[in-house]
Amino acid sequence: MNTENNQWFAEWFNEDYLKVYSHRNDDLAAEEIDFIIDTLDLKPDLPILDLGCGGGRHLRQLFLRGYRKSYGIDLSTSLLREAAKESQTSGNLIRADMRSVPFKTKFQAVLSFFTSFGYFSTEEENLGVLKEIRSLLLSNGKFVLDLPSIAITKSLVPRSEKVIGYLRVVEERQYIAKTRRMEKQISIEGPEGTQEFLESVRVYSFREIRQILAEAGLSMVGVWGDFKGNCFSHDSSRMIIFGMRNDACVVLNG
Ligand SMILES: C[S@@+](CC[C@H](N)C(=O)[O-])C[C@H]1O[C@@H](n2cnc3c(N)ncnc32)[C@H](O)[C@@H]1O
Numbered sequence: 381m382n383t384e385n386n387q388w389f390a391e392w393f394n395e396d397y398l399k400v401y402s403h404r405n406d407d408l409a410a411e412e413i414d415f416i417i418d419t420l421d422l423k424p425d426l427p428i429l430d431l432g433c434g435g436g437r438h439l440r441q442l443f444l445r446g447y448r449k450s451y452g453i454d455l456s457t458s459l460l461r462e463a464a465k466e467s468q469t470s471g472n473l474i475r476a477d478m479r480s481v482p483f484k485t486k487f488q489a490v491l492s493f494f495t496s497f498g499y500f501s502t503e504e505e506n507l508g509v510l511k512e513i514r515s516l517l518l519s520n521g522k523f524v525l526d527l528p529s530i531a532i533t534k535s536l537v538p539r540s541e542k543v544i545g546y547l548r549v550v551e552e553r554q555y556i557a558k559t560r561r562m563e564k565q566i567s568i569e570g571p572e573g574t575q576e577f578l579e580s581v582r583v584y585s586f587r588e589i590r591q592i593l594a595e596a597g598l599s600m601v602g603v604w605g606d607f608k609g610n611c612f613s614h615d616s617s618r619m620i621i622f623g624m625r626n627d628a629c630v631v632l633n634g
Contacts, residue, residue: 386501388578393456396568396575398435399544404494409437410444412493412526415607417445419622420522426488427451429516431478432496436463443468453481478509486518493526498582503592506582510596517625523598529605529612529619530585533562546570555583586612589621599626 385391422428424446430438433452436459442450443466452469453476454460464470476482479500490513500506513523533555541550548569555562564579584592590600600623605616612619 385578385580388580389499390455392566392577392579393434393454394458395462396547396577398459398462399547400549400566400568402544404437406437406440409493410441412607413438413441413445415609416489416491416524417447419602419609420489420524422447422489422522425449426518427485429453429481429483429487429490431481431490431492431513433463433473434459434494434496436460436466436469436473438491438493439463439469439472440466451483451485453478453483479505479512481512481516483516487516487521488518489522489524490516491524493524495526495528495581497525497527498584499580500582501580503582507592507595510593510598514597514625519625519627521625522601523621523623523625525589525621525623526607527589527619527621528562528581528583529616530583531615532617533583535617536562560584584619586619589619593621593623594626597626598623 416422427449428442428447430450430452433439433454436452439450439452451472451474452463453474455475455477457475460473460475463473497509498506517523536553536555538554539550539552541548550567552565553562560583562581562583566577566579568575586603593600600621602622603612604610604620605612606618607620
């Protein structure tokens with residue numbers, strides 16, 4: 381498996397990604413947004429940012445619930461094109477890199493859904509994303525990070541194959557303990573040949589994520605194992621973190 385592509389995220393999130401992950405749909409996003417609105421007590425009149433909004437499924441749900449000051453940023457032009465099909469949200473989408481988000485607006489919440497964090501090959505860059513989240517938040521603003529948990533690395537299916545329309549998709553997975561990254565090689569065979577993509581995500585333990593959040597001036601308030609409100613435990617496959625901008629923490633850490 382080739383795990384050497386540091387820019388994998390700029391290649392993989394394309395039209396094929398939307399096909400392979402079509403089960404991650406608006407119905408699931410609706411449940412997740414209901415949970416988040418309720419738990420974070422989000423106000424319809426204050427801005428919200430979906431960081432790595434992809435095809436816009438969460439943004440659509442926010443708009444449907446009257447949260448019209450919601451914005452999405454993403455690096456992928458293909459996914460933003462998909463998100464812009466919904467005319468109501470199309471004016472609230474911006475192409476940007478999550479390491480440097482060009483917004484002067486401060487948000488009541490920054491939301492990062494479905495493993496949109498831990499993409500960069502250095503810890504400085506991943507920490508940089510958290511610092512960026514902090515700088516985008518209002519004082520006492522809230523954030524959500526929806527991450528894979530360490531437990532999932534112990535039950536990875538090494539190889540799977542599926543057919544989606546006229547595409548044959550082969551996915552090979554491994555966890556590399558040395559780099560603490562989950563790697564997936566995706567091979568998509570279609571009428572025009574075969575394309576190869578890589579997915580490479582840093583997987584954080586509970587302790588590690590709490591540490592890196594603190595370094596960024598963010599504090600963890602609660603952790604769930606799913607969007608139904610079940611608490612995170614060491615066998616949860618997801619680690620859904622709710623936290624806040626912590627101004628005191630930054631003063632203390634200098
Ligand atoms: C796994 S997808 C999740 C998309 C969306 N949050 C969802 O739940 O459907 C990760 C998203 O992060 C975006 N992304 C990857 N690298 C990025 C970067 N450096 N800056 C901004 N967005 C990025 C991808 O284009 C993709 O839309």
